[in-house]
Amino acid sequence: MTAAPARVTGYQNAFSALCDRRLVQSMYGECDVLLERVLLTLHGAAHAGRRAIEWKLFRRDFARYYESEVYPLTLSRTLAPYLKKGQVDLPEFGFRVNINLSADIAGIDRTAGSEEETDALVRLTRKFSEGATLFHSTRDKDTVREEVSAALAEFDHRFLAPSKRRREVTLNNIASGVAVEEDMPRDILSVLLANRDEQDLDDDMILREVAFFMQAGAHSSANALTHSFHEITQWCQTNPEDAERIKTDDAFLQQCLHESLRLHPASPVAWRKANEAFTLPDGTHVEADDNVLIDLMSANIETAIFGEDATSFNPHRVVADRIPAFGLTFGIGIHTCFGRDIAGGLGQGKEASQAPHYGTLTNLLKSLLQHHARLDPLNPPVADTATERANWGQYPLLIGAASTPQEIPID
Ligand code: HEM
Numbered sequence: 506m507t508a509a510p511a512r513v514t515g516y517q518n519a520f521s522a523l524c525d526r527r528l529v530q531s532m533y534g535e536c537d538v539l540l541e542r543v544l545l546t547l548h549g550a551a552h553a554g555r556r557a558i559e560w561k562l563f564r565r566d567f568a569r570y571y572e573s574e575v576y577p578l579t580l581s582r583t584l585a586p587y588l589k590k591g592q593v594d595l596p597e598f599g600f601r602v603n604i605n606l607s608a609d610i611a612g613i614d615r616t617a618g619s620e621e622e623t624d625a626l627v628r629l630t631r632k633f634s635e636g637a638t639l640f641h642s643t644r645d646k647d648t649v650r651e652e653v654s655a656a657l658a659e660f661d662h663r664f665l666a667p668s669k670r671r672r673e674v675t676l677n678n679i680a681s682g683v684a685v686e687e688d689m690p691r692d693i694l695s696v697l698l699a700n701r702d703e704q705d706l707d708d709d710m711i712l713r714e715v716a717f718f719m720q721a722g723a724h725s726s727a728n729a730l731t732h733s734f735h736e737i738t739q740w741c742q743t744n745p746e747d748a749e750r751i752k753t754d755d756a757f758l759q760q761c762l763h764e765s766l767r768l769h770p771a772s773p774v775a776w777r778k779a780n781e782a783f784t785l786p787d788g789t790h791v792e793a794d795d796n797v798l799i800d801l802m803s804a805n806i807e808t809a810i811f812g813e814d815a816t817s818f819n820p821h822r823v824v825a826d827r828i829p830a831f832g833l834t835f836g837i838g839i840h841t842c843f844g845r846d847i848a849g850g851l852g853q854g855k856e857a858s859q860a861p862h863y864g865t866l867t868n869l870l871k872s873l874l875q876h877h878a879r880l881d882p883l884n885p886p887v888a889d890t891a892t893e894r895a896n897w898g899q900y901p902l903l904i905g906a907a908s909t910p911q912e913i914p915i916d
Contacts, residue, residue, distance in 0.1 A: 507547050508796075510795070510798040511788065511789045511795060511797045512783060512795055512798050513785060513786075513797060514803040514804070515787075515799045515803060515804060515807050516526060516671055516789075516804040516805075517556075517786070518785070518832070519774065519799050519800065519801060519803070519804035520804070521786045521836070522785065522786070522839070523836055523837045523838040523839065524837065525838075526839065527547070528777035528779060528780070528797055529777055529778050529779075530547075530548060530776075530835040531777055531778040531796065532640050532774075532776035532842065533546050533637065533640065535646060536636040536637065538636065538654050538715060539633055539637060539717065540637060541655050541713060542588050544714065545721075545840060549711050551906070552839070554704060555704060558696050558704065559693060559696055559843070562640070562692065563691065563694065563843050563846075565819065567847075568847045568850075568864075569770055569851075569860075569862050570778065571865075572847070572864065572868065573860065575863055575866050576606070577787055578603045579602060580868065580872055581872075583598070583601055583602040584872060584876070585600070587904055588876060588905045592881065592902070592904065593873075593904050594658055594899055594901050595730060595731045595902055596727050596731050596896075596898035596899065596900055599726060599727030599728075599834075599869070600724070603723040603727060603865070604630055604719075604722075604723050605623075606723070606726075607630065607719045607721070607722030607723045607749050608721070608885050609720055610693060610722050611695070611716075611719050611722070612668055612672070612692030612693050612694025613626070613664050613665065613668050613719065614664075614671060614714060616667065618676065623850070626664065626719075627715060628883070629660045629719075630719045630723055631658060631759065633657075633660075633716050633719055633720040634724040635652070635891070636649060636650070636653035636720075636895065637720050637721075637724065637892060638724075638739070638772075638777075638892060641893040641894050642891060643892060644891055645895060651839045657716055660716060661712050665694075665711075665715055667695065667713055668694055669698065669711075675689050676689065677764060682839070686911075693714065693715060693718050694715050697711050697715070707886045708762065709832075716837060717888035718860065719832060721844065722844060724771075726737065727843070728769070728771065728897070729766055729771070729848070729866055730866055731894075731897045732765050732768075732897070733761065733765035733769075733866065734767070734870065734878070734900070734902075735765075735886070735900070736761070736764070736853065737751065737761050737765070738879075738880065740761070740818055747820070751870075751874060752875070753875055755861070755863050756863070756871055757820065758871060758874075759849075759863045759864070759867045760820045761820040762849070762870060763829075764819065764822060764868050767830065767831045767832040767834060768805065768806070768834075769834075770802060770833065771799045771834065772803060772894065773801055773802040773894070773895075774799070774800055775798075775799040775836070776798055776799070777790065777796075777799060778794060778796055779791040779793055779794065779797060780794075781793050783873070785797070801834070804832060804833045805831075805833060809823070810828055810831070810832075811828075812824075815847035820889035847864060848864040849864045850865075850867055851864070852866025862898050873902075876905050877904065879902060879906045880901075881901045884899075886900040887899045
C-alpha cells in the first residue's frame with residue numbers, strides 16, 4: 506500500500522512548498538506521451554533553462570499588446586456565429602475563443618482560416634487537455650493515452666509540420682543573412698527551433714511542448730470563464746446593484762473574476778515528490794521520494810488571509826496588498842503560470858498614461874454581459890463527469906436579442 510502523502514495546508518505553507526526546489530512536480534506522470542519533459546514536468550537546471558528561453562515571450566508588454574491588438578478581433582469573430590444562433594455553450598465557447606490565443610503563443614499557423622480548421626484544433630487540443638488532467642480522469646486511463654497519441658500524430662501531420670517548415674526556412678534565411686531576427690514569428694515553436702541544439706530538443710520533444718502549450722492556453726481559461734459566469738450570475742441575483750455595476754465598471758468585473766478564480770483553482774491540489782529528506786514549513790518531516798500534496802484550495806480559503814466568509818463569493822472582499830485576490834490559483838514560485846497576466850490581467854498600469862489591462866477573461870465576461878448572455882431555462886448546466894475536478898461539462902446560455910441601453914456592439 507502506498508503511504509498517504511504529506512499534506513501541506515494553508516496559504517503560507519502552500520506558498521513556501523511551491524517555491525521549494527526540493528519538491529519536484531509529480532501530478533503529470535500519468536500521461537508521458539504528452540507531458541514527458543515539457544516545461545511543466547521538468548525540474549532543476551533543465552526546467553530553469555527551458556523556462557528562461559520561453560519566458561521572454563511573456564513579458565508584460567506582450568499581455569498588453571495581445572489584449573488590445575489581437576484579442577478583440579478574435580473575440581468578435583468567434584462570438585459572431587453564436588450571436589446569430591442566439592445560443593452558446595460556455596465551456597465550448599471559452600475553449601474555442603482561446604484556441605486562437607493558444608495557437609498564437611504555441612506557434613501554430615492557421616493557413617486555411619476556416620471553421621473546419623478551428624474545429625480540428627479545438628478537437629485535438631481538448632484531447633491534449635484530457636491527457637494533461639489524466640490524474641483526475643474518471644475514464645479508462647489507457648484508452649485516454651491511446652486517444653492522446655492519435656491526436657498528437659494528427660496534430661503533428663496537419664498543423665505542426667507546416668508551421669515548422671515555415672519557421673525553418675526563416676531560420677535558414679537568418680543564418681545566411683537574407684533575413685533578420687525580427688522576421689521570425691514571436692512564439693514558442695520559433696524559440697524551440699532556434700534553441701534545439703543548445704536545449705537538446707528532438708522532434709518528439711518539440712511536438713509535446715507545442716501540444717502542451719496548446720492545451721495550457723485554452724483549458725484552464727475555458728473552465729475559469731464558466732465558473733466566473735456562474736458565480737457572477739448567482740451573486741447578481743441577490744445583489745441587484747452589482748448587476749448594473751458589472752456592465753459598466755471593468756475594474757469591478759475583474760474583481761469578480763479574481764474572486765471566482767480564488768474559489769475555483771484549475772486544480773484544487775498540486776502534487777510534488779521530495780527529492781531529498783527535509784522538514785516542511787509546518788514541521789512535517791519527509792523522506793526522499795515521499796509524496797507531498799499541496800492543498801491549494803485550503804490556501805485560497807484560509808480565513809486569516811481572506812476573511813471569515815472566505816468560502817463564499819464576495820467581490821467586495823479586501824485582502825492585504827501582498828496577497829493576490831485570486832490566491833494561489835495561478836501557482837507561485839518555480840512553476841508559476843505563464844498565462845497569469847494574459848488571462849487574469851494586471852489592472853491599472855503604474856503610469857496614468859497606461860491603459861488598464863484587465864486580461865482576456867474579464868474581456869470575455871464583458872462581451873458576454875454586453876450581449877445579454879443568460880441561463881437557458883430549458884437547458885440547465887451539467888457537471889463534467891469525465892473528471893474528478895469540479896468543472897462544468899455543459900453550460901448552455903441564451904445570448905443576444907434582449908437589447909438594453911448598456912449593450913454595446915463589440916465589432
Ligand atoms: C485561468 C487560467 C489559468 C489558470 C487558472 C492557470 C493555472 C496554472 C497553474 C496552477 C500552473 C502551475 C502548476 C503547478 O505548479 O503545478 C500553471 C502553469 C502554467 N501555465 Fe497556466 N493557467 C491559466 C492560463 C494559462 C494560459 C492562458 C497560458 C498560456 C500559455 C498558461 C500557460 C502555463 C504554462 C506554460 C505553465 C507551466 C509553467 C512552468 O511549469 O514553469 N496558463 N498554470
